[in-house]
Amino acid sequence: MPFAFALTAEHPTLTLPVSMLLVFGSAKLLAELFERLKQPGIVGEILAGVVVGPSVLGWIGPNENISFLGELGILFLLFRVGLEVRVQELKQVGRTGALVGVLGVAVPFIAGWALLRVWGKPQIEALFVGAALTATSVGITAQVLSTEGLLNRTASKIILTAAVIDDVLALLVLGVVSSVAGGSVNVVELAMTTAFAVGFILLIGGWGGHAARKVLPPLRERLRIGESQFALAMILLFGLAALSEKAGVAPIIGAFLAGMAMGEALPHRIHELAHGITELLVPFFLAGIGLRFNLQAFSSRSTLLLAAMVLVTAIVSKVFGCGLGTLSYGRAVALRVGFGMIPRGEFCMVVVQAGMALRAIQADTYGVVVFMAVTATLLTPPLLKLAFRGVERHRADTELSVG
Amino acid sequence: MPFAFALTAEHPTLTLPVSMLLVFGSAKLLAELFERLKQPGIVGEILAGVVVGPSVLGWIGPNENISFLGELGILFLLFRVGLEVRVQELKQVGRTGALVGVLGVAVPFIAGWALLRVWGKPQIEALFVGAALTATSVGITAQVLSTEGLLNRTASKIILTAAVIDDVLALLVLGVVSSVAGGSVNVVELAMTTAFAVGFILLIGGWGGHAARKVLPPLRERLRIGESQFALAMILLFGLAALSEKAGVAPIIGAFLAGMAMGEALPHRIHELAHGITELLVPFFLAGIGLRFNLQAFSSRSTLLLAAMVLVTAIVSKVFGCGLGTLSYGRAVALRVGFGMIPRGEFCMVVVQAGMALRAIQADTYGVVVFMAVTATLLTPPLLKLAFRGVERHRADTELSVG
Numbered sequence: 001m002p003f004a005f006a007l008t009a010e011h012p013t014l015t016l017p018v019s020m021l022l023v024f025g026s027a028k029l030l031a032e033l034f035e036r037l038k039q040p041g042i043v044g045e046i047l048a049g050v051v052v053g054p055s056v057l058g059w060i061g062p063n064e065n066i067s068f069l070g071e072l073g074i075l076f077l078l079f080r081v082g083l084e085v086r087v088q089e090l091k092q093v094g095r096t097g098a099l100v101g102v103l104g105v106a107v108p109f110i111a112g113w114a115l116l117r118v119w120g121k122p123q124i125e126a127l128f129v130g131a132a133l134t135a136t137s138v139g140i141t142a143q144v145l146s147t148e149g150l151l152n153r154t155a156s157k158i159i160l161t162a163a164v165i166d167d168v169l170a171l172l173v174l175g176v177v178s179s180v181a182g183g184s185v186n187v188v189e190l191a192m193t194t195a196f197a198v199g200f201i202l203l204i205g206g207w208g209g210h211a212a213r214k215v216l217p218p219l220r221e222r223l224r225i226g227e228s229q230f231a232l233a234m235i236l237l238f239g240l241a242a243l244s245e246k247a248g249v250a251p252i253i254g255a256f257l258a259g260m261a262m263g264e265a266l267p268h269r270i271h272e273l274a275h276g277i278t279e280l281l282v283p284f285f286l287a288g289i290g291l292r293f294n295l296q297a298f299s300s301r302s303t304l305l306l307a308a309m310v311l312v313t314a315i316v317s318k319v320f321g322c323g324l325g326t327l328s329y330g331r332a333v334a335l336r337v338g339f340g341m342i343p344r345g346e347f348c349m350v351v352v353q354a355g356m357a358l359r360a361i362q363a364d365t366y367g368v369v370v371f372m373a374v375t376a377t378l379l380t381p382p383l384l385k386l387a388f389r390g391v392e393r394h395r396a397d398t399e400l401s402v403g
Numbered sequence: 404m405p406f407a408f409a410l411t412a413e414h415p416t417l418t419l420p421v422s423m424l425l426v427f428g429s430a431k432l433l434a435e436l437f438e439r440l441k442q443p444g445i446v447g448e449i450l451a452g453v454v455v456g457p458s459v460l461g462w463i464g465p466n467e468n469i470s471f472l473g474e475l476g477i478l479f480l481l482f483r484v485g486l487e488v489r490v491q492e493l494k495q496v497g498r499t500g501a502l503v504g505v506l507g508v509a510v511p512f513i514a515g516w517a518l519l520r521v522w523g524k525p526q527i528e529a530l531f532v533g534a535a536l537t538a539t540s541v542g543i544t545a546q547v548l549s550t551e552g553l554l555n556r557t558a559s560k561i562i563l564t565a566a567v568i569d570d571v572l573a574l575l576v577l578g579v580v581s582s583v584a585g586g587s588v589n590v591v592e593l594a595m596t597t598a599f600a601v602g603f604i605l606l607i608g609g610w611g612g613h614a615a616r617k618v619l620p621p622l623r624e625r626l627r628i629g630e631s632q633f634a635l636a637m638i639l640l641f642g643l644a645a646l647s648e649k650a651g652v653a654p655i656i657g658a659f660l661a662g663m664a665m666g667e668a669l670p671h672r673i674h675e676l677a678h679g680i681t682e683l684l685v686p687f688f689l690a691g692i693g694l695r696f697n698l699q700a701f702s703s704r705s706t707l708l709l710a711a712m713v714l715v716t717a718i719v720s721k722v723f724g725c726g727l728g729t730l731s732y733g734r735a736v737a738l739r740v741g742f743g744m745i746p747r748g749e750f751c752m753v754v755v756q757a758g759m760a761l762r763a764i765q766a767d768t769y770g771v772v773v774f775m776a777v778t779a780t781l782l783t784p785p786l787l788k789l790a791f792r793g794v795e796r797h798r799a800d801t802e803l804s805v806g
Contacts, residue, residue: 016474017644017654024641028634035627065471071419147629224438226550227682231431234683238427241420251420272672273679279633280680 022060026052027283040381045283049290062291070288073281074139075255079237080278081142082259084151090161097161100325104341105169107321108133111313124181128355131177132369133314135170137345138163140377144384149393155336167250168197174351181360193248200247208261216265230273293374298367307368314372318342339383344373429455430686443784448686452693465694473691476684477542478658482640483681484545485662487554493564500564503728507744508572510724511536518716527584531758534580535772536717538573540748541566543780547787552796558739570652571600577754584763596651603650611664619668633676696777701770710771717775721745742786747776
């Protein structure tokens with residue numbers, strides 16, 4: 001594209017400034033409206049995507065540039081959350097986090113599979129929908145916990161630990177289901193993939209901070225470019241995100257690990273710079289979720305009913321599974337963790353795309369899963385707010401200094 | 404794109420983290436190398452695009468997502484420059500700026516047209532190449548002046564004023580040339596377009612600051628969303644960029660005006676947040692220039708020779724025209740302004756695309772103009788450094804506080 005201002009793919013009349021204004025402006029407008037209605041602003045930002053998107057006004061489609069900004073936004077969001085979290089703190093809740101991760105994958109998988117079987121769908125399609133219900137999309141929860149100043153709570157640490165484990169397990173489930181659909185299960189290959197992913201996380205999680213503290217300060221001393229610390233932080237962020245992809249886990253896990261590794265080594269200034277980027281990009285991640293939503297995708301009332309039932313199953317099974325894993329911390333914490341693990345996102349889409357590529361699931365199911373993911377995500381912020389009611393907030397310095 | 408990580412258009416194997424790492428990492432690596440060779444780091448960042456792009460390694464093409472980030476980057480760059488500049492200061496050099504703008508458009512236009520005529524090209528093609536040589540792409544100069552702490556110098560203020568006027572005049576030239584190629588010149592329409600563009604700039608430049616100071620603080624008081632000031636700044640930035648497009652001028656002019664309007668009203672914190680965004684995105688703007696460069700585009704030695712002559716003409720005519728307009732400030736300032744106005748960019752591409760759409764210019768000419776734009780831009784930072792040698796630098800607070 002030699003042109004100065006790239007046009008968006010689906011709506012060739014929208015220039016860069018117009019599409020930025022439309023998405024960012026509508027997100028902030030609806031966030032303000034929701035705050036005034038004493039609802040979470042984040043829900044308004046997601047709904048802004050529904051409103052300006054194909055479902056209502058149709059001003060903008062889920063186009064590639066907006067998606068790109070949103071994906072970049074969620075990387076920075078997890079990076080920033082990582083900056084505020086210590087590995088040591090996650091280790092303290094490691095056993096519970098693992099249990100939550102395992103139950104939070106197993107229960108929704110079985111529940112989703114069972115529902116589709118009862119509904120009369122073929123075995124392989126049921127397995128794929130079960131797999132689509134497994135992975136939590138931790139971005140929304142992380143954003144709520146971060147802006148509400150709740151990242152230092154026990155429930156938050158359990159959620160973050162469980163989300164990392166959850167991601168690896170969901171990958172494993174998808175691998176098994178895809179292999180079944182493909183006709184043969186290669187146990188050795190699946191074991192290798194999982195071991196690689198686990199090894200990557202343990203290596204970076206365990207040694208990343210140590211290595212960052214050893215390598216980065218002397219390296220930075222020698223660099224002559226301006227803002228060298230920021231440049232190093234970005235390279236580590238993109239580098240670990242790229243590596244985590246190679247290792248088979250989601251790039252946001254790499255971004256989170258990069259944030260944790262750099263957490264203590266980075267001065268306040270880098271937090272501020274990264275905060276500006278997050279503030280700009282996160283609305284694109286949020287509205288981007290809403291943009292995917294398309295009610296016209298439902299071809300029949302029966303599909304709509306199935307969507308509603310998948311949604312209920314997705315929420316109840318996740319809250320039950322994750323809550324069960326946290327019961328040793330008491331009911332209040334269990335509920336917070338359960339609610340925090342509800343959101344589904346990118347992984348669902350990956351599963352459904354894989355299923356469609358293997359001709360294992362029908363086109364309708366795509367709409368059902370997207371509906372489930374968007375709606376479950378929309379319901380999470382108010383549920384979290386409810387579960388954390390009365391809990392003391394700890395605002396980070398950057399939040400306090402809001403002018 | 405329902406997928407979590409959009410693949411780039413031309414290189415489907417590059418995921419988001421990999422393409423971010425590749426462009427950002429190579430830009431910073433070459434910037435560091437250039438700083439060590441006592442050369443401007445900014446040149447290294449542009450060359451990084453040449454190295455990883457189609458000309459050398461071919462790892463990545465000029466793809467849409469990278470362009471999008473670069474275009475966003477230049478918007479933020481001009482916004483930030485606007486934040487540091489007062490309208491009053493520009494008014495003081497208004498007459499000189501206007502003269503520089505006029506001469507800096509007229510001389511390159513005539514020189515480019517004459518060269519192509521002497522070369523034996525048809526009249527209409529010569530007019531288009533002349534038009535392509537007119538508009539300065541102020542982004543590179545703004546970045547150099549900003550990072551070197553030179554924005555408060557007289558030459559810098561003349562450059563910024565002239566760049567705004569230059570943009571309107573270049574638009575007028577393109578309008579005339581396109582009309583000639585189309586067969587009829589609608590004087591009324593051209594006059595209307597120009598009047599609209601001038602009116603927009605005078606209105607926002609003259610009243611924007613006043614309106615921002617009146618409207619924004621009370622509005623902000625009432626908003627309940629977090630970081631409301633930042634959100635308002637972004638909406639004003641994208642809004643004025645979109646409006647300036649509608650008014651017929653480049654979106655970066657709107658971004659610059661938005662920055663100037665908000666300059667005094669914004670607290671230090673917003674500067675920091677915008678600074679983080681600029682630090683992330685500007686390398687994509689710079690490397691993006693290099694990515695466009697493709698030596699393989701030259702079909703013959705004669706084209707290569709023409710490219711070299713167009714390059715020399717573009718540089719000499721701009722320095723001469725703009726320098727002439729600044730002579731009342733003495734030779735040193737005249738040279739600084741002349742060098743600062745050399746870079747060409749997006750506008751060239753728009754002109755050549757328009758010419759090709761009207762079948763007025765040959766495909767070869769496209770390569771020639773791109774070569775001229777990239778090379779002229781590459782030569783600007785070292786020339787500027789030379790012209791400002793010995794001049795006292797004024798580092799902004801944000802630059803001083805680099806950890």
